[in-house]
Amino acid sequence: MTRLASHASSKLPKTDQHRGLTVDIHSAQDQFKLNVSAQFDARRITAIYGPTGSGKSTLLNMIAGFSKPNRPSQITFNSNQWLKKSGKAVAVHKRKIAYVTQSSTLLPHLTVKDNFLYAIKRAHTKKERGAKNKRPFAPQNTLESIGEQFNVSQLYSLFPEELSGGEQQRVAIGRALLSNPELILFDEPVSALDEESRESTLTALEKLHKLAQVPCLYVTHNIDELMRLADDVIPIANGHASQCMAVADALSNSAFSLSANHSTGVILEGRVAFIDNAHGLISAAVGTQPNIYCSAGSSNISQNQPIRLRIYAKDVSIALSKASDSSILNIIPATITKIACDEKNKTLITMQCFEQTLLAAITRKSLQDLSLQEGQHVFAQIKGIAVLSAKE
Secondary structure: OOOOOOOOOOOOOOOOOOOEEEEEEEEEEOOEEEEEEEEEEOOOEEEEEOOOOOOHHHHHHHHHOOOOOOOOOEEEEOOEEEEOOOOOEOOHHHOOEEEEOOOOOOOOOOOHHHHHHHHHHOOOOHHHHOHHHOOOOOOOOOHHHHHHHOOOHHHOOOOHHHOOHHHHHHHHHHHHHHOOOOEEEEEOOOOOOOHHHHHHHHHHHHOHHHHOOOOEEEEEOOHHHHHHHOOEEEEOEOOEEOOOEEHHHHHOOHHHHHHOOOOOEEEEEEEEEEEEOOOOEEEEEEOOEEEEEEEOOOOOOOOOOEEEEEEEHHHEEEEOOOOOOOOOOEEEEEEEEEEEEOOOOEEEEEEEEOOEEEEEEEEHHHHHHOOOOOOOEEEEEEOOOEEOOOOO
């Protein structure tokens, strides 16, 4: 499993060699205080995760420059100080940011194609980035490639009001990429969509791993979106956040998972070992376990391709012996490393197997009936595995 985590720092880097975003933000209004000191890795998708009212959007707006902290703060991006402790700040339009919100904010008087052409015309160029950044310049995505990748080419002649919510958001994401930004901010872009539109937009967002060669910050209170899209996560609660960690590390932490909802689980990263076309299955090599079976679905997956898998805790059960007459394909030896319970009788079992972490959500009655203990050898029965973005 890939474990690349960046940790919090209350001090900004002293050299100009850091690539990515570092924030040390402190602000107070009425009874609400925002205190966030963290570092975001370049070329990764970082989720800012927390409940409504925790300060997620406020943090995003301050990074963008739409609002300003009222206490000494600093924001540094690719060695450029966007905000100094003195209060001096770089203007919003000079931060070279693309911002995608709950509403698409497409220009209503322009067609989809003209919205795209407008973004290309105003795209941040290599010259504008300047030599100061000292990083390779990513070639701009083209009108044709974005239209194809986000399945909006057939919409070029339509105006925004003629599009569904999901279509508008796909166009907005494509337009953001065409502006060739250095940083992309997403503020709960699918929260206002119906289920069908949400799914189509999330599918488009999954392509960011391949298309966006810049860091992305994604605000959400939905752990399913977190698991599906993010590489890293910064949990925020009551305006406080102090650590950026890999999603896999956060999800395998029982304290984080118990505070989440029923959709908690883990992310595993591996490689396609075998494609069983006859049965519509993929055999994925993950850690030391060569045979994790999952449905191929409609995914365009090839042999030896890196793959990202999601396993919900609710889809993992525990047995004391291995069943030989079960329909479950993935029954794997595991060792219980932690047992955590909350006040609602929710029990979360953390297990190690094939050098990976799995979570199982069971009832307290099952815990007692099986007499489960930390250090015990058991069998993890995985009832469902979802293939997320297949990275290239």
